[in-house]
Amino acid sequence: MEKLVIVPTYNELENIEELLTRVLGLPYDLHILIVDDNSPDGTASVVKEWQKKTDRVHLLQRPGKMGLGSAYRDGFRYALANGAEYIFEMDADFSHDPDALGQFLENITDVDIVLGSRYLHGVTVVNWPLSRLILSYSANMYSRIITGMPLADATGGFKCFRRRALEGIRLDRVKSEGYSFQIEMSFRCWKRGFKIKEIPIIFVDRRAGVSKMSRKIIWEAAGMVWRMRFLDLLGQLE
Ligand SMILES: Nc1nc2c(ncn2[C@@H]2O[C@H](COP(=O)(O)OP(=O)(O)O)[C@@H](O)[C@H]2O)c(=O)[nH]1
Ligand SMILES: [Mg+2]
Secondary structure, three states: OOOEEEEEEEOOOHHHHHHHHHHHHHOOOOEEEEEEEOOOOHHHHHHHHHHOHHHHHHEEEOOOOOOOOHHHHHHHHHHHHOOOEEEEEEEOOOOHHHHHHHHHHHHHHHHHHEEEEOOOOOEEEEOOOOOHHHHHHHHHHHHHHHHHOOOOOOOOOOEEEEEEHHHHHHHHHHOOOOOOOOOOOHHHHOOOOOOOOOOOEEEOOOOOOOOOOOOOHHHHHHHHHHHHHHHHHOOOOO
């Protein structure tokens, strides 16, 4: 398992079948790990059917909805324990185009992390309500100002990490659950000296199912960037 795409899922039954088809159909011998939080719609049962057909599909089942951050932390541990060299983060809802995975692999050769960026060349977001776009864009400006991290899109969740980056930070110290998880991961890696490269992606709003965005997630992110900044100032980021 050299390349592992981690996809957290909560009620993604409408997307999962096509997602597995598209990712496994790519010519890069990708493995895919679904981290499912006991989705009531039965997302995991589709994954289990696939596991009978191929050994490139992996499933972590968790007892209930525990958040995106901890889903990825569990996924990262699985990736490291199973020898993955290139570890991707990707959403299940086709906001992230599986066909872009190849570009991540091309770009990771000389860096440690590749970030799919929605705000690198203007704004490449399709079909989001204006309110959601403004929220995301302002969150990125806020994060850039407070953390000093020079990224156009620090909250994006389409990423590729090299193994050494995930090994280089303390995953057990990563506390965020919502979108701030993305900022926290990049910040910790950046502070450790890992090289991050942004590549432009076109982000399309989910085609099916519902978003899990919430007020709680926004407040968490607002506070987390300050937490990062102070931990760093106090030399306690590690
Ligand atoms: N396992 C797990 N997956 C989650 C959770 N919250 C969101 N996800 C998944 O994370 C991805 C991004 O969430 P989504 O609702 O699309 O967020 P949005 O696109 O920003 O509105 C999707 O694949 C979701 O199914 C969670 O608590 N646990
Ligand atoms: Mg989404």
